[in-house]
Amino acid sequence: xxxxxxxxxxxxxxxxxxxxxxxxxxxxxxxxxxxxxxxxxxxxxxxxxxxxxxxxxxxxxxxxxxxxxxxxxxxxxxxxxxxxxxxxxxxxxxxxxxxxxxxxxxxxxxxxxxxxxxxxxxxxxxxxxxxxxxxxxxxxxxxxxxxxxxxxxxxxxxxxxxxxxxxxxxxxxxxxxxxxxxxxxxxxxxxxxxxxxxxxxxxxxxxxxxxxxxxxxxxxxxxxxxxxxxxxxxxxxxxxxxxxxxxxxxxxxxxxxxxxxxxxxxxxxxxxxxxxxxxxxxxxxxxxxxxxxxx
Ligand code: NAD
Numbered sequence: 001x002x003x004x005x006x007x008x009x010x011x012x013x014x015x016x017x018x019x020x021x022x023x024x025x026x027x028x029x030x031x032x033x034x035x036x037x038x039x040x041x042x043x044x045x046x047x048x049x050x051x052x053x054x055x056x057x058x059x060x061x062x063x064x065x066x067x068x069x070x071x072x073x074x075x076x077x078x079x080x081x082x083x084x085x086x087x088x089x090x091x092x093x094x095x096x097x098x099x100x101x102x103x104x105x106x107x108x109x110x111x112x113x114x115x116x117x118x119x120x121x122x123x124x125x126x127x128x129x130x131x132x133x134x135x136x137x138x139x140x141x142x143x144x145x146x147x148x149x150x151x152x153x154x155x156x157x158x159x160x161x162x163x164x165x166x167x168x169x170x171x172x173x174x175x176x177x178x179x180x181x182x183x184x185x186x187x188x189x190x191x192x193x194x195x196x197x198x199x200x201x202x203x204x205x206x207x208x209x210x211x212x213x214x215x216x217x218x219x220x221x222x223x224x225x226x227x228x229x230x231x232x233x234x235x236x237x238x239x240x241x242x243x244x245x246x247x248x249x250x251x252x253x254x255x256x257x258x259x260x261x262x263x264x265x266x267x268x269x270x271x272x273x274x275x276x277x278x279x280x281x282x283x284x285x286x287x288x289x290x291x292x293x294x295x
Contacts, residue, residue: 006031011064015042017237019070021133022159024049029158036060061089067096073245074102078110087119096121097152103249104170111169122148125176130237137161143171180246185267186218190225191288195295204230228285241280244271
C-alpha cells in the first residue's frame with residue numbers, strides 16, 4: 001500500500017477504463033484509497049497502483065468518508081450501493097460522489113433514498129475520455145449542495161482540470177447527457193461527411209483536414225476522425241453502448257420535459273440501432289462501419 005498522509009478515506013467503486021486512472025491520481029495525491037470492481041484484474045491494478053482492493057463492495061466501503069462510483073450507469077450504481085445494504089458500511093453521514101454518467105431523475109431519487117439513510121449524494125460526471133482521465137485533466141460537472149461539493153473539491157482537483165457547479169443534485173448528470181448528445185451528433189455528422197465526400201471522389205483525409213480548417217470542425221473531426229476512424233484502429237476507449245446510453249438519457253429527459261427535439265431523437269435512434277447491430281462493447285467510433293453499410 002502507498003504511504004498516505006491524507007486522513008480522508010476514499011472508496012472507489014468501478015475501476016474500468018476511466019475509474020482506474022482516476023483512482024490512480026487519488027493514490028498519487030496520498031489519499032487512502034480502497035476499491036472494488038467485479039473484475040479481478042481491475043482489483044489487481046488498484047493494488048499495483050498502491051491502493052487497497054477489497055473482495056466485496058462492502059469491504060471497500062467499510063468506514064470510508066467518501067465513496068466514488070464510476071460504473072456503467074445509474075441503475076448499476078443504485079444496485080451496487082443498496083444491495084445487501086452495502087452503503088451502510090460507510091461512515092455515518094458519508095458523502096457519495098457518482099462520477100458515472102447516470103440518468104438525472106434516477107439520481108435525484110437515489111439522493112433522497114440515501115438521505116433517508118443518513119448519507120449524502122452529489123453527481124459529478126466527467127468529460128474528456130480516457131486520455132484526459134490519464135492526464136488528470138477531466139472536465140467535471142457537479143450537481144449538489146455547495147458544502148458537499150467543497151468537501152469533494154480536493155479529490156476533484158487531483159482528477160480534473162475544470163470543475164463546473166451546475167446546480168442541485170442531478171444537474172451534473174443532466175449536463176453530461178446534453179454534452180454527449182452534442183458530441184454523439186458531431187460524430188455522426190463527421191462520419192457521414194467522410195462517407196459523402198469519398199462517394200464523390202474526395203479523399204477522407206482531405207475532408208477531415210478541410211473541416212478542421214473550416215466552420216464544420218467539431219471534437220470528432222479534431223480528435224477522433226483521423227486518430228480512430230480513418231486509421232481504422234477504433235480504439236478511443238469509449239464504448240458504443242455507453243454513448244448510446246448517454247444520448248438515450250438526453251432523449252428521455254427531453255420527453256419527460258415535454259420537449260420535441262427532432263435531431264436529438266434521431267441521434268438517439270441512430271446510436272441505438274448501431275449498438276444493436278455491432279454490440280455495446282465495440283468502440284463507439286466503429287459506428288463508422290455501421291453507417292457505411294447503411295449508406
Ligand atoms: P468500463 O466498462 O471500462 O468500466 C466500468 C467498470 O465497472 C468495469 O471495470 C466493470 O467491471 C465495473 N463494474 C460493473 N458493474 C459493477 C458492479 N456492480 N460493482 C463493481 N464494479 C462493477 O467503463 P468506463 O469507460 O470506465 O465508463 C465508466 C463510466 O464513465 C460510465 O458511466 C461512462 O458512461 C462514463 N464515461 C466514460 C468515458 C470514456 O471515455 N470511457 C468518458 C466519460 C464518462
